[in-house]
Amino acid sequence: MKAALFSAARYMGPAPTGWPVPGDSYSTEVADRSLKTALDQFALADEVGFDWVTVAEHHFAPFSLTPNPMVLAGALTQVVKRAKIALLGSDIPILNPVRVAEEFAMLDAMTGGRVVAGMLRGTANEYVTYNINPAESRARFAEALHLIKTAWTEKQPFGWQGRYYQYRTISIWPRPVQLPHPPIYMSGSSPEAGEFAAQNRVGLGFAVTTLPQACKAAAYYREQAALAGWEPGPDDIIYRLGFHVAETDEAALADLEEGTRGQRPVGLTLSNKALEAEVADAGYFGRDAAAQRNRLMPHGLKERIELGQILVGSPQTVLRQVRNIRDQLGAGILDLICAVQLGARTHRSIELFGSAVLPRMREL
Amino acid sequence: MPQAGFRERMVEAAGARLRCREAGAGRAVLGLGPRLTRLHELLAGSCRVVVLDLPPAAAPASAAAALAELGIERCSLLAHGAATRAALAFALQHPEAIEALVLLAPPPFDAAGEAELAAHLGEIAAPVLALAGTRDPASPPAAIRVYREAMPNGHFAFVYDTAHELDAERPEAVAALVADFLERHERFIVNHESGILHP
Numbered sequence: 001m002k003a004a005l006f007s008a009a010r011y012m013g014p015a016p017t018g019w020p021v022p023g024d025s026y027s028t029e030v031a032d033r034s035l036k037t038a039l040d041q042f043a044l045a046d047e048v049g050f051d052w053v054t055v056a057e058h059h060f061a062p063f064s065l066t067p068n069p070m071v072l073a074g075a076l077t078q079v080v081k082r083a084k085i086a087l088l089g090s091d092i093p094i095l096n097p098v099r100v101a102e103e104f105a106m107l108d109a110m111t112g113g114r115v116v117a118g119m120l121r122g123t124a125n126e127y128v129t130y131n132i133n134p135a136e137s138r139a140r141f142a143e144a145l146h147l148i149k150t151a152w153t154e155k156q157p158f159g160w161q162g163r164y165y166q167y168r169t170i171s172i173w174p175r176p177v178q179l180p181h182p183p184i185y186m187s188g189s190s191p192e193a194g195e196f197a198a199q200n201r202v203g204l205g206f207a208v209t210t211l212p213q214a215c216k217a218a219a220y221y222r223e224q225a226a227l228a229g230w231e232p233g234p235d236d237i238i239y240r241l242g243f244h245v246a247e248t249d250e251a252a253l254a255d256l257e258e259g260t261r262g263q264r265p266v267g268l269t270l271s272n273k274a275l276e277a278e279v280a281d282a283g284y285f286g287r288d289a290a291a292q293r294n295r296l297m298p299h300g301l302k303e304r305i306e307l308g309q310i311l312v313g314s315p316q317t318v319l320r321q322v323r324n325i326r327d328q329l330g331a332g333i334l335d336l337i338c339a340v341q342l343g344a345r346t347h348r349s350i351e352l353f354g355s356a357v358l359p360r361m362r363e364l
Numbered sequence: 365m366p367q368a369g370f371r372e373r374m375v376e377a378a379g380a381r382l383r384c385r386e387a388g389a390g391r392a393v394l395g396l397g398p399r400l401t402r403l404h405e406l407l408a409g410s411c412r413v414v415v416l417d418l419p420p421a422a423a424p425a426s427a428a429a430a431l432a433e434l435g436i437e438r439c440s441l442l443a444h445g446a447a448t449r450a451a452l453a454f455a456l457q458h459p460e461a462i463e464a465l466v467l468l469a470p471p472p473f474d475a476a477g478e479a480e481l482a483a484h485l486g487e488i489a490a491p492v493l494a495l496a497g498t499r500d501p502a503s504p505p506a507a508i509r510v511y512r513e514a515m516p517n518g519h520f521a522f523v524y525d526t527a528h529e530l531d532a533e534r535p536e537a538v539a540a541l542v543a544d545f546l547e548r549h550e551r552f553i554v555n556h557e558s559g560i561l562h563p
Contacts, residue, residue: 143524146498150522154505156512159521161495161537168553169519 001326001364003357004052004086005045005350006240006337009038009072011062019125019271020060034065037341038072039079041350046080048354052116054086054335059129061271067129070103077110085111088185088205088238088335089118092148093140094130098170100144101151105176113177118185118205119145124279125272135282138192140164145184145200152181185238189217189295190286198224203232205335207240209295211308214239215329234332239325242310242339245352249313255349256312259340260301310339315356322357326364334361368405375416377429383417384430391463391546392439394427396447403531406539407442411546414439423450424457431461440546444468444531445502452481455488464549465492466542469503469528473510485514491549492518495538497526517550 013030015021042053055072058064066072069087076085085107090100100119107115121141127134143162150158150170157171176182186197188204194217197204204221206214218237225232244259246252276293279285285292304310308325311318311334325331336353338346370385385400388408395404397417407413414434418426427450431439440463443451448470455462465488473482494511496503511518521541526533545552 146524154509156509156520158509158512159519159541160524161521161534161541162524163537165524168521168555 001234001322001331001361002051002333003353003361004054004083004238004333004335005042005050006054006056006088006335007038007041008056008058008064008337009035009066010341011065012037012341013062015062017271019275020128021062031065038065039075041338041346042076043079044347044350045354046083048351049358050083050354052084052086052333052335053080054088056088056118057091057120057122057126059126070107073107073115074110077107084114084116086116086185086335087118088116088207088240089120089187091122091126092119092144093121093137094126094132095144097144097147097165098151098167098172101148102172104148104182105152105172105174108176108178108182109174111177113182115176115178115182116185117182118187119148120187124284125275127279127284128275133282134279134284136164137284138196138286141186142196145186145202149181149184152176188221189213190292191217191220191288192286193217194221195224197221198228198232201225201228201230203236203238205238205240206329206331207335209309211239211325211328213291213295214308214331218329218331234326234330237329237331238333238335239329239331240335240337241308241325242304242312243318243336243349243353244310244312244339244346245315245318245349245357246345247314247352249317252313252317252349255342255345256301256310256340259342311336312339315352318353319357319360322361323364369408370400370404370413370415375430375433377433378422378426380419380422380426382419382426382430384434385415386413388413392436393546394431394436394439394441396423396427396441396443396450399444399447401529401532402535403538403542404442406535407543407546410543413442418450420450424454427454428458428461437461438463440464440466442466442468442542445528446471449478449481452485452488455490456484459489462490464490464546466545467492467494467508467511468531468538469496469500470494470507470511471502472504472507482510482514485511485518486516488515489517491545493542493545493552494518494520495523495530495541496520497523497528497530497533499525499527500530502528519545519550519553 012034055069057069059067104117121137157169160167185203185205311321369387372385374381375384391411393411393413395415397415400415404413441451448467494508496508508520523530531538
């Protein structure tokens with residue numbers, strides 16, 4: 001079993017809520033400190049043995065200072081020398097697929113073949129970012145993915161006459177190192193995603209969900225994959241959750257409570273109710289809409305632990321929680337985000353995970 | 365069932381009577397019949413589209429005679445599937461008559477039986493555009509890539525989300541690309557459409 005360290009490079013200072021978030025209270029000092037913290041934590045993760053480091057894409061909010069994960073991943077190619085660099089993901093329906101193909105190829109070339117190509121539909125608000133109609137989300141995603149794979153693998157300059165994308169001649173340089181191309185993952189919580197991933201033989205990641213919901217989605221994916229004639233292995237499934245490790249369970253819990261005190265656990269999409277409702281009306285959430293919208297609902301701290309959204313405790317306790325996820329979900333990769341940013345204690349949490357939990361995880 | 369806007373008649377050529385369906389005006393495009401789809405209707409909006417039902421065995425000679433009968437000195441050829449071979453043969457035998465070739469869903473070259481034709485592809489100097497659907501196992505990437513590899517002015521493109529009948533499945537997408545290629549040949553790689561959303 002493998003572990004990735006994920007950081008959204010959260011802006012570590014006061015900022016208004018809602019979405020989009022105005023920039024008038026933005027501080028360059030706070031942003032500088034936030035980005036340096038993210039870079040330091042990625043370097044540390046690489047040092048202590050994490051298998052991957054992960055970056056993602058979110059726009060127009062202090063929640064993440066990486067609206068373009070490719071840029072941060074580019075910086076990481078020079079800082080992270082052993083771990084894979086995973087983008088989970090690039091929000092392809094709102095981007096230029098040829099550009100995305102080129103960028104992944106650049107990262108793969110710069111790392112000697114260490115990039116993981118996550119491609120996501122993006123959270124609902126991301127469509128507003130570049131003024132794309134969310135009703136076209138799945139159709140754009142399917143076409144963009146096909147175009148990206150073709151750009152990676154077709155060696156002669158080719159044209160693409162699509163519905164949403166049209167190019168007369170494409171021939172990317174550099175080309176990916178990994179053959180036939182970097183591994184692809186998409187976000188898998190909806191039934192539509194499970195079907196698509198199974199039919200297209202790509203991996204699935206589960207984020208902003210609970211262990212029971214992820215297990216249900218994973219079972220459906222496996223069922224659909226069987227119909228498509230293949231069997232996903234543990235490395236085809238990523239489960240994203242928070243973590244905080246300390247010497248003892250009590251210390252870890254106390255840190256967690258301290259670090260989350262006063263935080264309103266509202267995600268980006270729910271920060272703008274009109275946006276969320278409009279996007280829902282556009283059919284963004286698919287045929288299982290109630291469950292998909294429900295995933296975004298915030299939970300209290302105790303609930304989050306029970307629902308498998310956070311690993312918290314001493315290394316031994318955390319290892320037990322990891323084993324439980326392995327047994328129930330069969331995920332091969334845990335994509336871990338620091339549950340709290342408490343300076344030295346977070347640094348220690350990453351160290352402890354790497355030294356005391358990871359070596360035992362390998363055996364799972 | 366007569367296709368919208370196409371006038372049908374018989375043409376005398378090389379001792380045979382060939383069915384000919386014609387629509388539109390302007391640059392002459394010879395479609396190798398009997399295939400006639402919505403694509404041909406759309407192309408008739410900017411070209412003189414002539415669909416000729418040629419006898420497979422004597423296609424190049426019949427086509428040359430028919431074109432003379434129709435008073436057409438130069439034209440582009442549009443063919444689908446197996447008929448693309450006749451288009452290539454005509455281009456090799458009558459290079460002076462050809463402006464451009466558009467090949468839809470060509471089958472892969474059979475190494476055994478078609479080595480000769482495949483070997484001569486490089487002699488076709490005319491601009492050639494080969495198209496295939498992304499869901500067409502009968503015309504895989506190798507089957508259209510060859511035109512880029514073997515010809516001095518060969519191009520290929522994938523038509524997304526179509527199978528073998530790409531010109532009937534997504535006629536507007538195919539027509540937009542083909543019409544532009546017929547007009548501008550290799551210059552078609554440069555976008556010349558307005559990107560202005562509102563004045």
